[in-house]
Amino acid sequence: MTRNVSEYPPLEAYGLVGNLETCALVSVDGSVDWCPLPHLESPSVFARLLDAERGGRFGVRPAAAYESTQRYLDRTNVLRTEFRTAMGDLAVTDFMPIVEDGGERIRPPTMCRRVTCERGRTEVEVAFEPRFDYARAETTVEARDDGLLAAGGEESAFLTTDRPFDVSDGEATATVTLTEGDAEWFVLRYGDAEPVADGTAGRLLDDTVSFWRGWAHSCTESECVFGGPWHDQVVRSGLVLKLLTHRETGAIAAAPTTSLPEDVGGVRNWDYRYNWIRDAAFTIQALSNLHHGAEARSYFEWFLDRCRAEDPERIQPLYGLHGDPDLEERELEHLSGYRGSSPVRVGNGAIHQRQLDIYGELVLAVYETVSDDGTLDRDDWDAVRAIVDYVPEVWREPDAGIWEVRGGPRHFVFSKLMCWVALDRGIAIAEEHGFDAPLDRWRAVRNEIREAVLERGYSEERGAFVRAFDDDALDATALLVPFVGFLPFDDERVQRTVEAIRTGLTTEEGLVRRYDGDDGLPGEEGTFVLCSFWLVDALALSGRVEEAREVFLGVLDYANPLGLLAEVIDEDGGVQVGNYPQAFSHVGLVNSALYLGRAAGRTGAGIEPMGLELGRGTGASEE
Known part of the structure; x- marks a missing residue:
């Protein structure tokens, strides 16, 4: 069943995405409820996690009653939230772009959300409610032809979308109908009003998946010390x-x-x-x-x-x-x-x-x-x-x-x-x-x-x-x-x-x-x-x-x-x-x-674990 948005989900209901500069928490209900920008120590843009009414969020979920689960794409920090409704299935893929070699940065800090209809037909509710500076700055949201421009204090963020939104009091909402095979991108860029094409977002997804899979621990599990x-x-x-x-x-x-x-x-x-x-x-x-x-x-x-x-x-x-x-x-x-x-x-x-x-x-x-x-x-x-x-x-x-x-x-x-x-x-x-x-x-x-x-x-x-x-x-x-x-x-x-x-x-x-x-x-x-x-x-x-x-x-x-x-x-x-x-x-x-x-007798490369190397360089035995 859907939850009332004023509730606080348990912490177990959140997944984490990030770009090695900041992170965001995304709930199993498809809501970005915590995200500081541009850095992890920076003030938040979304902080519903700390105040359900004032903190701000970026929600994407079915309009109908649903059951939902989350999983990561294998050996990545790319998060997939999957919704099942009576009429159809929906998936939201969330990530912050990182290129494959880790050397080039994606500027400005960006969060990508791909919404796909996996089965049947679904109506999707989208709620974009940024609140800059820990919700202390008065935030405005302005609809443009190629997206939504949010501003508060000296900060701004731009959400690329070609869907029409209703905008009022610093909030923007829309209902989008998708049928099986349809995909919709929502790309948020901090401090930049340039739109991002779907093709570019798709390439960033591929690059980000490649980066994480190239980095993640890999081994023959039967021979791994962590097996x-x-x-x-x-x-x-x-x-x-x-x-x-x-x-x-x-x-x-x-x-x-x-x-x-x-x-x-x-x-x-x-x-x-x-x-x-x-x-x-x-x-x-x-x-x-x-x-x-x-x-x-x-x-x-x-x-x-x-x-x-x-x-x-x-x-x-x-x-x-x-x-x-x-x-x-x-x-x-x-x-x-x-x-x-x-x-x-x-x-x-x-x-x-x-x-x-x-x-x-x-x-x-x-x-x-x-x-x-x-x-x-x-x-x-x-x-x-x-x-x-x-x-x-x-x-x-x-x-x-x-x-x-x-x-x-x-x-x-x-x-x-x-x-x-x-x-x-x-x-x-x-x-x-x-x-x-x-x-x-x-x-x-x-x-x-x-x-x-x-x-x-x-x-x-x-x-x-x-x-x-x-x-x-x-x-x-x-x-x-x-x-x-x-x-x-x-x-x-x-x-x-x-x-x-x-x-x-x-x-x-x-x-x-x-x-x-x-x-x-x-x-x-x-x-x-x-x-x-x-x-x-x-x-x-x-x-x-x-x-x-x-x-x-x-x-x-x-x-x-x-x-x-x-x-x-x-x-x-x-x-x-x-x-x-x-x-x-x-x-x-x-x-x-x-x-x-x-x-259990397994071995592996790396530093010898503390407790197994105590004779080397310690004074315990001589005192």
Whole structure:
């Protein structure tokens, strides 16, 4: 049945398209409900996802009652929404053009929508309701002979169509009748009033399909390290990560959306359209093992540029995709938020937080990349050395931690652990490549951190590594203790920690919450998808492979029919919440499939997974 357009579809009802500069979310009802232009960090042109009445949309759907499904064209990010009605079948193919070699750009940013009648006869409702600048600019729509010109503030967009539209109050609507075999194109170009011919749009579709299929992971599945019932979802996760990668800089957005709530109706609503440094080690590993070494290297260069440009104490946890450090958090009070979840935020206040774990994640990412391709020049080393040398000055300080809590700084165990990692991998890089470094000082501080973590970060009473020093609250980041080489997997403290998290933070369905305890915000969040994959990894590398496989398949059940995952799974309803789709969730999926593949004896090219290479360049055994 058709839905009332004032409703908010569940996040599972959306597919993602993009052009490596921005993205759009298209609902299973054929509505573009989120699209910032010209860049992912830019203000939205369509934002019905954040306000069903004011946000703006671009809808194409049958006029009659229908059932609908979505799928991607095989191994692409070209989305096809299929409608079935009593009188006929309709398909809407959505994509943002990318040429085959990825070098030439389509200017200006463009979104193409092809509408085809697959059977019988269908009447199609088209609603074009752009709202520039997060629906703050007064928008006008003007009908022209070759399309519709929309304008708001200093922005404009042109929709190519030869169909007559009724235009009123910044909205344009039309009903188009199609019979079997008919095709209709609607092509939206940002900032340009030049029409696009159907033939040109058709060529762009072919080029875009070729680009994605040329890029996507391909293999003989029976021989692939990712082989198994999840192989297609691994391929899809790689395509999601590529969509979130900026073609110019190599930076990767945490998600393409802002303010999709972790707790529906609550205030846990954040803007994730930026690059978090901590994603680096996991993302590099995931892309490399999908045989996308060029993307991993590009990302490596992006964050290494941040190291060269900033003194270590000035490095932020996140930056814009173009390297912009000015991401001041603001509230858009005129938008009601997804299902009434306010405030709607743009920018992110975490830029002002001290997050000590980022130094370990930076150096770990350098170590992983250099171990893979052996390339690190002296200028790069000078930047890395400055970071490592800064860690002894700050590791004793409290911080906001990996979860960016807003309840005040604490001595988070994971932050201390990653300070240890920064020194450990810095020592390894210097030794393996013959770089100058104050190794005696670094080793001494590494030992101090290790002793502090073992003494104050492990609770005998709880039987686990805990969230913060001298605390008994659990934190899922403790699952990573063996992965970074701090302790081996067979250490009793590691195995007790896995069990404590298995019983204390994990639901019956195998989904894992991030932590116990207060974080300075009202309300509660659900289970965090990435943490659930961390549990899979820990079980797999602890020899509990069947148990890991069971948990992994259980998490995959929550992906939508397209294979997309948000940040959080709501414990009560089992639905996806939080920003969507989430890069970290898909990184976790790829890495867990990798660990399961390796545990089953499969091999593959790329970086050796953390946890399987612990004897190389780490100090765990000598301390």
